[in-house]
Amino acid sequence: MHQYFTRFGSLERYEKGGVEVINDDPRNYVFSNIFEVASKARPYEKVAVGKNLEYVIEAIRAEGTSEWRAPGHDEFALVMDGEVEIRLLKLDNPSVVPPGTHGSVALKGAPAGRKMGVVRARRGHMTLLPVGAAYQFHGNRPGVVLLQTIAGKDTTERWADICQK
């Protein structure tokens, strides 16, 4: 039986495709690469690589320990490279997240609450970051998380820097 080799990308090894224009502007395709974006990002910087009105997907370089954050709605973290520990905590005071918050808010220090547990996620693993909880990422080595969320005040948009022009 023929053996297939499945190619994934990583911070250390990625190869970009691209847009070949026939009669168009390549900027219409907002073309970027998650690994390239993360390779040039600060740890835990939330860089939008996709935007659909209020919704975004963010490429996050997971390196070291992040701040604690709490979302205003469910978010979903997909590890694209490396191993990331995700610590979850049920907030004693959910009102630290103002009603109607889009995305997540940064919390000062470790918030008060009950430990919910820990997820150790590797490439391809998707973790629910539930509303009402706080989360913290930790990576011993640089990794990449793709976050499904809504654009918040800490979402970084620098399309001209990351996209094909």
Place this chain on the structure above:
Amino acid sequence: MTTSTLPEIGSVEPNQHGYRSFSLGKFAFARDEYFAYIQWPKGHHLMPVDAFLRALQRDIAWGFFYGIVNFDGVIGTLNHYGTVDLFAGRYNAHYRKAGLDYVENFKTPLIQRVFEAMLDDWTNATFDPFASPEETGTAFGPKNGNNKEAITRHRVTAKRMVGAPGDEPLRTDDNGFPVNRGFGDVPQDAPDLKPEPGFEDEVVAFNLFAYLSRSDVTWNPSVVSVCKNSLYCPTTEEYILPIIHGNDRVEWFVQLSDEIHWEVEDRETGAARARVTMKPGDVAAMPADIRHRGFAPKRSMLLVWENASPEIPALIAQGKLPTNPVQF
């Protein structure tokens, strides 16, 4: 014009090849051993029946999807979310210029009913329209049984996330989803979960890549996670997307593994606009005024990301939203 009366589902007697013929409004459909024949008041068309059934299968399974499902450069459907346009030549500049285009609008349950009956009658036991060509038998020849199991698969639509309590289940050998031949090297490890007592149902994670490696269908976006109207709809792709998808909103692609080539054309006319090559980690938007068709040399994992907000098509059509997602 909206046709809302119950249509005749099809001829009672099969033709010489064993297949029933169907009508829907002023459209008529027939098949023989190799081709599907479509007639409308101003013209007629034919398609290879395997390509027709692959497109028909997806149109039905997706509930007519977002926007336009072009079966090819002539025939297709446009979803109005409650009614559906069935068209011939409407999005083909030459048919339009010649005045040969035709559109008829149907209540969704009516067109769904006729399409389902046609798919059921025309799909032989040897053919699975959702499978890659390498993994199915022939669609051709005289009538030879049916494949109801293949054409009525459950469509995955997670409410929160696959694997969450009460939500869509994971795929395993035991529930009929072995690892696909194209993904034999994809790690099947589960994330390490260490929930504290009382939080077993709230600490939730799963291996999306392993889940996708066990998909038994191609080119079939299915919802795995939901952030309000933001839907992750990953799918596994091999060979050619059996339809040409015309967008009614911006759609995003994230290439999770391997490689896909996209041909992008103008949504209204079919004029070529661009070719997009996507490799692992690449992200690209498909603007709301294009149509696209993908080509996957090897089975690959594609994350289709949709905004399901029902207001978007009208806002774009009225020019209140741009057709591309980001200006820079």
